[in-house]
Amino acid sequence: MSLRRWxxxxxxxxLVAGIAVTPAIAADPFTPKVTVTPxxxxxxxxxxxxxxxxxxxxAANDGKGFGLRVGPAKADVxxxxxxxxxxxxxxxxxxxxxxxxxxxxxxxxxxVTVKAExxxxxxxxxxxxxxxxxxxxGWDTPALTWDSTTPLKFTGIGDPDPGPGDxxxxxxxxxxxxxxxxxxxxxxxxxxxxxxxxDSSAPNVxxxxxxxxxxxxxxxxxxxxxxxxxxxxxxxEAHMIWDFTLADPRITIAGDGTGKxxxxxxxxxxxxxxxxxxxxxxxxxxFADLKLKAPRQVGDDVVVDIESASLTKEGAGAFAGFYNEGxxxxxxxxxxxxxxxxxxxSGQPTSVPTSTxxxxxxxxxxxxxxxxxxxxAKQGNLLWGFKQSFRRYVAxxxxxxxxxxxxxxxxxxxxxxxxxxxxxxxxxxFDNAQYKSATEFTTQFRGKVTFTYPSHSFELSIGRPKVxxxxxxxKLYADVELKTTSGAPSPPISQPGVELAALDLAAAKxxxxxxxxxxxxxxxxxxxxxxxxxxxxxxxxxxxxxxxLGASCANLPGGSGPGAGPGSGSGSDDLVxxxxxxxxxxxxxxxxxxxxxxxxxxxxxxxxxxxxxxVRRRTA
Numbered sequence: 001m002s003l004r005r006w007x008x009x010x011x012x013x014x015l016v017a018g019i020a021v022t023p024a025i026a027a028d029p030f031t032p033k034v035t036v037t038p039x040x041x042x043x044x045x046x047x048x049x050x051x052x053x054x055x056x057x058x059a060a061n062d063g064k065g066f067g068l069r070v071g072p073a074k075a076d077v078x079x080x081x082x083x084x085x086x087x088x089x090x091x092x093x094x095x096x097x098x099x100x101x102x103x104x105x106x107x108x109x110x111x112v113t114v115k116a117e118x119x120x121x122x123x124x125x126x127x128x129x130x131x132x133x134x135x136x137x138g139w140d141t142p143a144l145t146w147d148s149t150t151p152l153k154f155t156g157i158g159d160p161d162p163g164p165g166d167x168x169x170x171x172x173x174x175x176x177x178x179x180x181x182x183x184x185x186x187x188x189x190x191x192x193x194x195x196x197x198x199d200s201s202a203p204n205v206x207x208x209x210x211x212x213x214x215x216x217x218x219x220x221x222x223x224x225x226x227x228x229x230x231x232x233x234x235x236x237e238a239h240m241i242w243d244f245t246l247a248d249p250r251i252t253i254a255g256d257g258t259g260k261x262x263x264x265x266x267x268x269x270x271x272x273x274x275x276x277x278x279x280x281x282x283x284x285x286x287f288a289d290l291k292l293k294a295p296r297q298v299g300d301d302v303v304v305d306i307e308s309a310s311l312t313k314e315g316a317g318a319f320a321g322f323y324n325e326g327x328x329x330x331x332x333x334x335x336x337x338x339x340x341x342x343x344x345x346s347g348q349p350t351s352v353p354t355s356t357x358x359x360x361x362x363x364x365x366x367x368x369x370x371x372x373x374x375x376x377a378k379q380g381n382l383l384w385g386f387k388q389s390f391r392r393y394v395a396x397x398x399x400x401x402x403x404x405x406x407x408x409x410x411x412x413x414x415x416x417x418x419x420x421x422x423x424x425x426x427x428x429x430f431d432n433a434q435y436k437s438a439t440e441f442t443t444q445f446r447g448k449v450t451f452t453y454p455s456h457s458f459e460l461s462i463g464r465p466k467v468x469x470x471x472x473x474x475k476l477y478a479d480v481e482l483k484t485t486s487g488a489p490s491p492p493i494s495q496p497g498v499e500l501a502a503l504d505l506a507a508a509k510x511x512x513x514x515x516x517x518x519x520x521x522x523x524x525x526x527x528x529x530x531x532x533x534x535x536x537x538x539x540x541x542x543x544x545x546x547x548x549l550g551a552s553c554a555n556l557p558g559g560s561g562p563g564a565g566p567g568s569g570s571g572s573d574d575l576v577x578x579x580x581x582x583x584x585x586x587x588x589x590x591x592x593x594x595x596x597x598x599x600x601x602x603x604x605x606x607x608x609x610x611x612x613x614x615v616r617r618r619t620a
């Protein structure tokens with residue numbers, strides 16, 4: 001049923017044409033609310049704050065509870081393995097240890113002293129450069145039902161400005177003014193977080209549009225893509241909009257004056273808050289067709305104005321029929337580090353690209369004065385697909401999924417044809433770097449890739465890879481988490497920041513110039529079997545990687561993907577376990593469905609890290 005047919009009439013004015021009157025619905029006995037006292041005028045040296053919550057159903061979220069974190073809006077703020085926050089606690093009933101007790105009435109309280117600057121894992125986090133907030137969210141779940149963000153204001157420290165409202169790197173875009181107006185005037189809520197903020201400097205009347213934090217960009221010859229981070233959550237419970245969330249917009253620029261805006265969309269509508277009638281998990285949608293003005297150079301950034309935007313068919317579907325295909329969305333402004341190339345010509349919106357560009361926007365020339373130095377290393381990416389045979393194993397399965405979040409992009413590079421879920425290699429976004437030379441650097445990347453195989457009882461996530469290079473060798477660190485269903489023979493695994501792989505740069509191709517360092521063809525071999533319950537051998541070959549670093553004034557080139565040689569694991573035999581793990585002939589009499597092997601425990605397949613769990617047929 002269309003969202004136009006739901007909702008209550010607002011006295012004196014119809015906020016959006018076509019919304020029909022429906023009977024009032026019963027109030028949910030648990031409506032989450034968070035207060036922070038004090039939240040402003042905080043002493044940068046340290047102030048005690050009291051965080052209180054009400055309306056948090058102890059039985060909600062399968063009883064797993066809720067998360068509380070204080071710090072910057074890092075990409076892993078909602079992740080179970082998120083780290084380096086000033087405060088990180090779990091709120092739940094029957095709390096133990098440092099957990100915050102949750103009362104049967106849904107209330108909780110926590111007091112803590114917060115500062116405007118702190119150091120974690122060798123990194124200094126400061127409210128002078130990135131705003132601090134109190135984040136509350138559902139623990140270990142993608143559901144956004146309980147999410148809230150409360151900014152903290154320190155005396156003498158203004159809000160850092162990521163800049164999309166002006167011309168600094170970032171995206172200034174508000175989705176659609178009528179939508180924002182409908183939600184806010186009707187008493188709904190709008191919550192920007194994780195890199196998205198209200199853009200009060202934009203040339204629009206309230207309700208203000210949003211600033212989206214710059215993530216990464218790759219491109220040449222006026223074509224490419226630019227990724228941004230952040231999410232905006234809308235609720236309007238009187239009209240049964242329990243959640244509508246748009247996150248991590250990505251702009252693809254065609255080079256002819258047109259482009260596409262892709263974003264992750266998730267929602268829960270109608271029914272009741274605890275049992276919504278229509279739901280959508282947060283996932284990518286080609287949301288809007290764009291008409292773009294000519295790029296221009298502003299300092300070290302390229303600025304491209306979005307002259308007009310219109311809703312695609314897929315975008316209309318993601319709005320559950322609230323708007324129609326072709327309806328006008330907000331204009332906006334795209335900005336990213338680099339040098340502008342030739343101006344694109346105007347034209348009509350093009351169809352969705354058949355392949356993901358290997359590069360992001362415009363630049364055919366770069367100033368010779370642009371040099372990569374320890375101070376100027378401000379962008380980059382990691383192209384690494386983990387293991388092609390494992391991607392194939394998951395992608396050809398029934399009911400499987402491969403999803404990317406928090407700043408990583410699934411490309412068409414090294415993809416497997418004929419698969420359901422996207423199966424290409426991954427381009428991980430830049431977080432920070434400590435650069436000394438082309439042979440000695442450390443780079444932290446953002447993003448998480450999750451492989452889900454319900455019929456094989458597992459979900460594997462790999463996130464936040466970090467590359468450390470010195471003297472022709474290196475290490476790759478990452479967060480690894482394995483979730484298994486109840487009764488599975490292998491326990492869950494959570495290894496944040498584990499030393500995952502060894503890197504060999506001896507045969508890699510290193511290129512330097514115009515403020516960019518590219519190291520392609522890096523050999524990657526597994527260096528830690530503990531992260532995978534010792535079912536995978538140290539020294540196993542993974543996909544090759546390409547590391548790119550750039551100065552803030554540089555344009556990152558499009559990188560070539562890893563080859564299909566020994567490192568890519570493309571052979572079909574990779575999906576066959578070693579002899580010692582193979583089932584005997586008794587399998588034929590078990591009635592086990594084809595493709596699910598009867599094993600004594602978790603098996604990480606020979607060359608593919610393919611995860612298979614015991615599946616036994618129950619007898620009547």
